[in-house]
Each structure stands twice: as structure tokens, then as C-alpha cells.
Amino acid sequence: MGSERITLLSSREIDKMREAGRLAAALLDHLEPLVKPGVSTLELNDEAERWTQAHGATSAPLGYHGFPKSICTSVNEVICHGIPNEKQILKDGDIINIDVTPILDGYHGDTSRMFMVGTPPPNAQKLVETTKECLMRGIKAVEPGGRIGDIGAAIQEYAEAQGFSVVRDFVGHGINRVFHTAPQVFHYGTRGKGKRIRPGMVFTIEPMINEGTHEAKMLPDKWTAVTKDGKLSAQFEHTIAVTKEGVEILTLPER
Numbered sequence: 572m573g574s575e576r577i578t579l580l581s582s583r584e585i586d587k588m589r590e591a592g593r594l595a596a597a598l599l600d601h602l603e604p605l606v607k608p609g610v611s612t613l614e615l616n617d618e619a620e621r622w623t624q625a626h627g628a629t630s631a632p633l634g635y636h637g638f639p640k641s642i643c644t645s646v647n648e649v650i651c652h653g654i655p656n657e658k659q660i661l662k663d664g665d666i667i668n669i670d671v672t673p674i675l676d677g678y679h680g681d682t683s684r685m686f687m688v689g690t691p692p693p694n695a696q697k698l699v700e701t702t703k704e705c706l707m708r709g710i711k712a713v714e715p716g717g718r719i720g721d722i723g724a725a726i727q728e729y730a731e732a733q734g735f736s737v738v739r740d741f742v743g744h745g746i747n748r749v750f751h752t753a754p755q756v757f758h759y760g761t762r763g764k765g766k767r768i769r770p771g772m773v774f775t776i777e778p779m780i781n782e783g784t785h786e787a788k789m790l791p792d793k794w795t796a797v798t799k800d801g802k803l804s805a806q807f808e809h810t811i812a813v814t815k816e817g818v819e820i821l822t823l824p825e826r
Contacts, residue, residue, distance in 0.1 A: 579771030663689030723760030
């Protein structure tokens with residue numbers, strides 16, 4: 572996860588992060604109409620790469636510790652880090668997380684969203700809606716002087732109240748010119764515990780919520796994490812900046 576030292580960003584650096592974040596959100600907006608039955612996850616990847624380059628940015632995941640593609644596409648029981656490929660064809664009823672991180676002027680814009688393919692069953696829709704609400708409750712728990720544990724507690728309480736579980740194996744993270752750095756942001760935990768939240772901190776909150784057990788297993792490709800019981804998983808992610816006033820979401824789509 573990089574060094575334990577938390578970097579506090581200047582207002583100028585946060586401006587740069589905001590630009591990268593807006594680009595990341597715009598990329599997901601651009602991909603949304605392409606998410607439909609019959610489309611391969613490789614097609615989504617290739618269009619994301621084309622669009623990113625056309626906007627003067629580069630794809631952080633491509634080549635990161637050997638990751639082979641430009642985006643992550645995590646379908647149904649895949650928790651995170653799904654690798655786009657030509658054989659994976661989306662079908663009606665699927666749910667898919669698309670995770671993008673363009674680098675613009677040296678700064679990372681990191682965000683992910685769930686998309687429904689056609690009409691998923693009610694249990695899948697409930698999982699997706701709950702996960703989105705978990706993210707927003709996690710963001711709402713961020714305040715200067717608070718603790719990182721406040722975020723995880725807010726997410727865990729809501730997810731478990733809806734009958735779902737929180738993945739433990741993956742965390743949110745500090746981000747700036749570096750893709751992954753301190754602090755680690757757990758999506759479960761106890762209020763009042765963990766590192767203190769201070770103005771100038773920029774990090775992701777990216778809860779992964781499972782329909783069944785929280786346990787994950789890694790596929791042989793050493794990247795793709797799936798639910799241990801084969802049930803569905805969902806994830807939403809924003810990059811946020813802590814300000815003196817509270818919190819700003821840097822990866823909101825411009826609408």
C-alpha cells in the first residue's frame with residue numbers, strides 16, 4: 572500500500588485531483604451506453620483506452636504491477652480486479668462494476684460504478700442499490716477531526732442491516748500522484764478508531780458488498796477476486812478530498 576505517511580495536498584494539488592476525477596467520471600458516463608447484452612468486456616476496455624488517450628490522459632491500471640488491461644470489469648460474483656477479455660460477453664441480467672483510473676497531468680482520478688445489463692433480478696438490484704448507499708453513508712461519515720474507523724462503521728452497519736456482508740480483503744486508499752498510498756480505508760470497523768481525518772487528505776472509499784459471505788478467493792490469474800460462495804458482489808467508488816468545511820467528492824459526474 573505504499574508508505575504509512577499520509578500526504579496532505581495543497582489547494583492547487585486538489586484542483587489537479589478534481590480535474591482528474593472529473594475526467595474519470597466522464598469516462599464512466601461515456602462507457603455507460605455501451606454496457607448492454609452482447610458486448611464483450613474487452614470492447615469496453617478498448618473503448619476506454621481510446622477515449623482516455625483522446626483526452627490527453629493515460630490509464631493507470633495498464634501495466635500496474637503487471638495488470639494487463641486499462642480498466643477493471645468485475646461481473647456478477649467477481650468482487651474486483653476482473654480482467655477484460657473477448658470471451659466474456661455481457662448478457663441480460665448481469666451486473667458489472669467498471670473501475671477506471673485515468674492519469675491527467677500526473678494526478679490519478681479513481682472511480683467505479685455498477686451498471687445493470689438489461690434487467691437483473693430483484694436480489695441483484697437490491698445489492699447494487701445497497702452498495703451505492705453504503706458508499707454515500709461512508710462519505711457522509713468523513714469529517715475533519717473524525718477517524719477512519721467512522722467510515723467503515725457507517726458502511727458495515729448499513730450493509731449488514733440489509734442482510735449483506737462487507738468484503739474485508741480490499742480497502743480504500745490514499746491517492747494523489749501515487750496510485751495507492753496511505754491511509755488504508757477499511758469498509759468495516761469501529762467508530763472513533765483508526766487514523767485521524769485531516770484537511771488536505773485525499774483518498775478513495777470503495778465498499779465491496781457481497782450477497783452472501785464476505786470471504787473472497789483469488790483466481791489463478793492472481794488478479795481476479797471472486798466471492799467464495801459464488802454469490803453476487805457489488806462495488807461503488809469515489810475519490811474524496813477532506814476540506815476544512817468537510818468533504819468534497821472529486822469524482823462526481825458533471826450533470
